[in-house]
Amino acid sequence: MNRKIxxxxxxxxxxxxxIIILISVLTPFIWMLSGSxxxxxxIQASDSKIPGKGPSWIPRKFTLDNxxxxxxxxxxxxxxxxxxxxxxxxxxxxxxxxxxAAYSVSRFSFLGRTTYSVAxxxxxxxxxxLFLIPYFVMFIWIRRTIGLPMRNTYWGMIFTYTSFxxxxxxxxxxxxxxxxxxxxxxxxxxxxxxxxGALFRVIIxxxxxxIAAVGIxxxxxxxxxxxxxxxxxxxxxxxxxxxxxxYITAQEARWGGMMAACLLVSLPVLIFFTFLQRQxxxxxxxxxTKG
Amino acid sequence: MENIRKKLSLFTSIKxxxxxxxxxxxxxxxxxxxxxxxxxxxxxxxxxxxxxxxxTNWSNAPFIGISNYLEGLNVxxxxxxxxxxxxxxxxxxxxxxxxxxxxxxxxxALILNQNFVGRTIVRGLILLPYIIPDSVAYSVWRFMFxxxxxxxxxxxxxxxxxxxxxxxxxxxxxxxxxxxxxIWKGWPFTCLILLAGLQTIPxxxxxxxxxxxxxxxxxxxxxxxxxxMPITTVLLLLSVLWNFNAFNQxxxxxxxxxxxxxxxxxxxxxxEAFNSFHYGIGAAMSVVLMGIMxxxxxxxxxxxxxxxxxx
Numbered sequence: 001m002n003r004k005i006x007x008x009x010x011x012x013x014x015x016x017x018x019i020i021i022l023i024s025v026l027t028p029f030i031w032m033l034s035g036s037x038x039x040x041x042x043i044q045a046s047d048s049k050i051p052g053k054g055p056s057w058i059p060r061k062f063t064l065d066n067x068x069x070x071x072x073x074x075x076x077x078x079x080x081x082x083x084x085x086x087x088x089x090x091x092x093x094x095x096x097x098x099x100x101a102a103y104s105v106s107r108f109s110f111l112g113r114t115t116y117s118v119a120x121x122x123x124x125x126x127x128x129x130l131f132l133i134p135y136f137v138m139f140i141w142i143r144r145t146i147g148l149p150m151r152n153t154y155w156g157m158i159f160t161y162t163s164f165x166x167x168x169x170x171x172x173x174x175x176x177x178x179x180x181x182x183x184x185x186x187x188x189x190x191x192x193x194x195x196x197g198a199l200f201r202v203i204i205x206x207x208x209x210x211i212a213a214v215g216i217x218x219x220x221x222x223x224x225x226x227x228x229x230x231x232x233x234x235x236x237x238x239x240x241x242x243x244x245x246x247y248i249t250a251q252e253a254r255w256g257g258m259m260a261a262c263l264l265v266s267l268p269v270l271i272f273f274t275f276l277q278r279q280x281x282x283x284x285x286x287x288x289t290k291g
Numbered sequence: 292m293e294n295i296r297k298k299l300s301l302f303t304s305i306k307x308x309x310x311x312x313x314x315x316x317x318x319x320x321x322x323x324x325x326x327x328x329x330x331x332x333x334x335x336x337x338x339x340x341x342x343x344x345x346x347t348n349w350s351n352a353p354f355i356g357i358s359n360y361l362e363g364l365n366v367x368x369x370x371x372x373x374x375x376x377x378x379x380x381x382x383x384x385x386x387x388x389x390x391x392x393x394x395x396x397x398x399x400a401l402i403l404n405q406n407f408v409g410r411t412i413v414r415g416l417i418l419l420p421y422i423i424p425d426s427v428a429y430s431v432w433r434f435m436f437x438x439x440x441x442x443x444x445x446x447x448x449x450x451x452x453x454x455x456x457x458x459x460x461x462x463x464x465x466x467x468x469x470x471x472x473x474i475w476k477g478w479p480f481t482c483l484i485l486l487a488g489l490q491t492i493p494x495x496x497x498x499x500x501x502x503x504x505x506x507x508x509x510x511x512x513x514x515x516x517x518x519x520m521p522i523t524t525v526l527l528l529l530s531v532l533w534n535f536n537a538f539n540q541x542x543x544x545x546x547x548x549x550x551x552x553x554x555x556x557x558x559x560x561x562x563e564a565f566n567s568f569h570y571g572i573g574a575a576m577s578v579v580l581m582g583i584m585x586x587x588x589x590x591x592x593x594x595x596x597x598x599x600x601x602x
Binding site for chain 2: 011014015017018021022024025026028029031032035043044046047048049051054055057096097098100101103104105107108109110111113116118119120121122123125126127128129130131132133134135136137138140159160162163164166167170195196220223224226227230231240241242244245255258259262265266269270273274277281285
């Protein structure tokens with residue numbers, strides 16, 4: 001009898017703990033959602049000091065204006081277009097380059113393989129700020145000597161982000177390739193495939209989930225990046241990550257619009273994640289902890 | 292003769308694996324252009340007086356030796372003082388965020404490792420903070436921390452912790468607001484990794500321990516914890532490295548100048564280079580930062596490589 005009561009109490013505690021966890025995780029999301037449906041007047045007039053006039057979870061007056069005018073003062077849709085171009089570009093190039101490099105590291109035992117793998121790991125560790133100044137100087141230098149504008153261009157940003165996504169992508173794909181038995185591509189070679197042919201005919205079809213995870217990683221990274229975007233993009237290439245900050249200016253605070261934009265900006269990432277949760281999660285775990 | 296043979300075999304090995312090198316070429320070009328070249332270039336810039344006038348033609352900037360470093364590390368100069376303070380700030384921030392993030396992540400991982408209804412959904416939901424874009428998450432927290440219209444002060448007031456609405460995002464307290472937001476954003480990743488670690492522990496060990504009469508605490512202390520140790524080391528090293536990276540949370544919540552109490556190397560270097568146009572000093576600070584991080588990186592690589600040989 002006692003045992004049973006103890007078990008029930010444990011269960012109750014467990015569910016209680018889970019509810020607390022969920023509340024603390026979801027609070028900011030609910031606040032974002034509720035803020036995006038509030039009128040500007042309601043947000044500005046609320047005052048945490050006065051009881052009854054404090055900010056509330058449920059909008060007092062429900063409005064869709066924030067969504068309707070989301071593109072009015074801040075050109076968030078243009079930023080969306082920029083971000084989609086840059087992110088898709090990053091996804092495309094980082095997958096292709098990482099595929100080749102990861103196949104090479106996974107299947108050939110060539111001179112300098114270990115050095116290369118360690119170098120890949122190393123570059124993943126250094127903070128972006130280290131590269132920012134030389135990068136900026138380099139962009140200016142390229143512009144001056146070759147005449148190719150790099151700052152505030154799509155290809156400049158795609159190039160930047162592809163290179164940032166590469167170390168982790170190579171690392172992740174290499175891990176994935178290593179799980180595919182070598183016998184399979186050896187068999188393909190016996191059947192008359194070249195080594196490179198084996199990559200395209202055998203390995204890639206087998207590694208589709210891993211490739212998807214790497215592609216999504218590149219996309220999300222480019223979509224979320226702030227530091228380089230804040231310096232290297234201009235009016236024509238502003239990404240959403242920088243764009244949503246523009247709702248708050250020295251003159252005006254459009255919190256409602258900002259929350260609506262936040263929701264829209266999160267959507268692509270959320271959609272990707274819902275569909276490919278398992279691949280992304282296993283990729284993340286392996287990428288961070290396995291050598 | 293021996294030497295020649297060695298060289299020959301080296302040559303044939305390279306020749307045999309020609310394709311391996313061809314496949315690496317695109318990635319190598321990218322990495323050289325983006326990582327190695329800029330890193331060396333940054334090193335050079337840290338020794339020259341690069342400013343708004345010389346930026347267009349960097350090779351004309353005068354070589355000034357280690358003056359940039361002296362300026363950047365001088366406690367008595369305003370820049371140097373702020374840089375050292377920013378190093379302290381990021382350390383303080385890191386200690387708080389990493390330890391709380393780890394404890395919360397571990398606690399939640401232990402809870403989510405139990406069986407209960409809706410476990411899969413809950414496991415997906417807790418990853419939400421981790422996957423949404425940084426600028427979204429921190430913008431929402433910025434809104435929540437607003438003094439008058441924010442929800443944080445509302446609850447602190449009604450629960451009696453404070454009597455006046457606190458201004459969170461300006462002044463001494465601002466770093467704490469950023470810490471709270473970062474812990475919220477960061478612990479799910481820790482939890483995810485630890486959950487994966489928990490699932491590798493053989494259940495028979497717990498059964499055996501139960502038969503031997505071990506308490507829940509003893510099971511945790513002598514089975515769970517030792518099993519999580521290797522993954523914890525890697526995770527903490529990784530957190531330390533990423534922590535020095537911290538920029539987005541400060542930039543989004545506090546702006547380009549977070550104030551002395553919440554200034555971190557990234558924001559300071561960014562301002563020094565792109566607002567004050569002292570590219571040289573900024574580069575010197577970056578090099579100092581990299582030196583610090585190199586120590587942790589070496590540890591991390593060592594850990595992860597030894598892990599590989601064990602497997």
